[in-house]
Amino acid sequence: MNIGICLDRHDFLYDIHSLVKSFFPEDEVSIFTADDGEKRAVERDLLIEVDIPLSGDRKGTKDRLKREIYETLSAYTGETLPWGTLSGIRPCKIPMKMLSEGRDRAEILLYMQDHYLVSEEKASLALRVAEREAELLETISPIGDTYSLYINVPFCPSICLYCTFSSSPVSAWSPHIDGYISCVVAEMEEKAAELEREGRGRKPVTAYIGGGTPTALTAEQLERLLSETRRIWDFGGIREFTVEAGRPDSITAEKLSVLLKYGVTRISVNPQTMNDETLRLIGRLHTREDTVRAFRLAREAGFDNINMDMILGLPGEGEAEVRRTLDEITALAPDSLTVHSLAVKRASRLRKTIREDREIDIDADRDSFGGLVFRNSGALMDMSAEAAESMGMKPYYLYRQKNMKGNLENTGFALPGRECLYNIIIMEEVQTIFAFGAGASTKYVYPDGRIERTVSPKDVKTWLERRK
Numbered sequence: 473m474n475i476g477i478c479l480d481r482h483d484f485l486y487d488i489h490s491l492v493k494s495f496f497p498e499d500e501v502s503i504f505t506a507d508d509g510e511k512r513a514v515e516r517d518l519l520i521e522v523d524i525p526l527s528g529d530r531k532g533t534k535d536r537l538k539r540e541i542y543e544t545l546s547a548y549t550g551e552t553l554p555w556g557t558l559s560g561i562r563p564c565k566i567p568m569k570m571l572s573e574g575r576d577r578a579e580i581l582l583y584m585q586d587h588y589l590v591s592e593e594k595a596s597l598a599l600r601v602a603e604r605e606a607e608l609l610e611t612i613s614p615i616g617d618t619y620s621l622y623i624n625v626p627f628c629p630s631i632c633l634y635c636t637f638s639s640s641p642v643s644a645w646s647p648h649i650d651g652y653i654s655c656v657v658a659e660m661e662e663k664a665a666e667l668e669r670e671g672r673g674r675k676p677v678t679a680y681i682g683g684g685t686p687t688a689l690t691a692e693q694l695e696r697l698l699s700e701t702r703r704i705w706d707f708g709g710i711r712e713f714t715v716e717a718g719r720p721d722s723i724t725a726e727k728l729s730v731l732l733k734y735g736v737t738r739i740s741v742n743p744q745t746m747n748d749e750t751l752r753l754i755g756r757l758h759t760r761e762d763t764v765r766a767f768r769l770a771r772e773a774g775f776d777n778i779n780m781d782m783i784l785g786l787p788g789e790g791e792a793e794v795r796r797t798l799d800e801i802t803a804l805a806p807d808s809l810t811v812h813s814l815a816v817k818r819a820s821r822l823r824k825t826i827r828e829d830r831e832i833d834i835d836a837d838r839d840s841f842g843g844l845v846f847r848n849s850g851a852l853m854d855m856s857a858e859a860a861e862s863m864g865m866k867p868y869y870l871y872r873q874k875n876m877k878g879n880l881e882n883t884g885f886a887l888p889g890r891e892c893l894y895n896i897i898i899m900e901e902v903q904t905i906f907a908f909g910a911g912a913s914t915k916y917v918y919p920d921g922r923i924e925r926t927v928s929p930k931d932v933k934t935w936l937e938r939r940k
């Protein structure tokens with residue numbers, strides 16, 4: 473479908489685009505103004521003309537406009553969205569702010585449902601998450617004076633078909649990885665010296681090595697990266713040190729002992745699914761067996777905070793497959809579980825690739841794209857939440873992706889005390905994060921709440937050239 477929304481002036485084009493995409497993630501959506509003759513002349517399947525209300529402040533105007541468009545699209549499609557008119561990726565910011573203003577639960581729930589048309593269930597989820605976040609953030613005080621670190625290792629054993637992280641295959645980059653580590657180390661040294669000059673010191677509150685797959689590095693490379701990180705920064709006040717091991721096929725006993733030696737407190741062993749056929753389809757080189765082996769190895773090595781990630785909406789995966797994954801994860805008893813929904817854009821690309829590859833034959837009836845993901849993803853989410861809660865976990869952070877039909881969310885569940893502070897910090901944007909490596913995004917949070925970002929080039933070659 474080709475959908476056009478014509479506004480009478482230039483404000484809010486981006487916000488409206490995100491909202492309309494939540495109803496029509498796979499369709500062409502164009503938001504333009506009445507004076508754009510070229511776009512007005514295009515023939516469309518659906519054209520909505522809206523006058524932006526003139527009264528009130530900017531935020532009030534935006535909220536009213538979004539509501540008007542939401543109601544029009546809801547009547548047209550016969551659908552409602554669980555997150556209502558909220559199109560941003562951080563819905564918990566609203567209850568967080570209201571909690572900090574001393575508002576009570578009932579008032580917050582009512583406001584989210586009335587003002588943003590959020591469903592009762594999602595309003596309650598957002599509030600539960602915000603309450604837990606607030607509790608945990610209170611333990612870092614005063615948070616504005618502190619900072620965290622992120623180190624990006626953008627290499628993986630193979631590239632998953634749905635990947636949007638600009639990761640590169642480790643085999644192709646192996647001759648350059650030592651050089652990459654040297655550049656990351658130099659970048660950290662510069663920043664640490666700068667912070668010392670400014671009187672902010674070298675003491676991060678949390679540190680997170682992600683990617684990519686940090687354990688795609690060899691044990692020696694990992695040791696060098698970790699030992700240099702510990703040399704440069706003072707971990708005296710560290711609350712948590714995460715290494716997102718991620719891909720089970722990259723985890724070895726030797727690498728786990730390196731992580732422990734340098735004080736890593738939390739790792740991820742990510743199955744995404746426990747079904748081998750799906751793993752093959754999505755381009756991950758590991759099997760269910762590898763996940764079980766890597767998880768047990770990590771437990772035996774002594775890790776007492778292990779996260780597992782899973783994805784809903786993978787090709788061919790319905791209730792039975794998700795149930796199997798949840799049962800197997802439950803049997804392993806991780807300390808936290810992060811449940812992702814595959815965003816439609818990525819799903820479309822994945823589906824296209826699968827369909828174009830004649831060697832891969834998937835049963836159309838079992839193809840979840842365009843069917844299951846759209847109609848049942850809420851039910852699969854509920855099933856995952858029940859499994860997490862049955863393991864004693866509670867939701868503690870959530871975010872949404874753009875272009876996700878049904879407007880769903882990714883949710884992190886954890887046992888009490890096993891939450892990842894870094895995940896909360898990044899979602900709620902309450903603390904400065906200094907980030908290092910290709911594609912890393914440093915976020916400065918100023919005392920007045922202002923936020924500034926600087927992003928380094930995603931392309932490893934370009935980043936390395938700039939660092940030299």
Ligand code: SF4
Nearest residue numbers: 628631632635639684
């Ligand atoms: S493991 Fe993650 S970062 Fe690596 S290719 Fe797969 S999706 Fe991308």
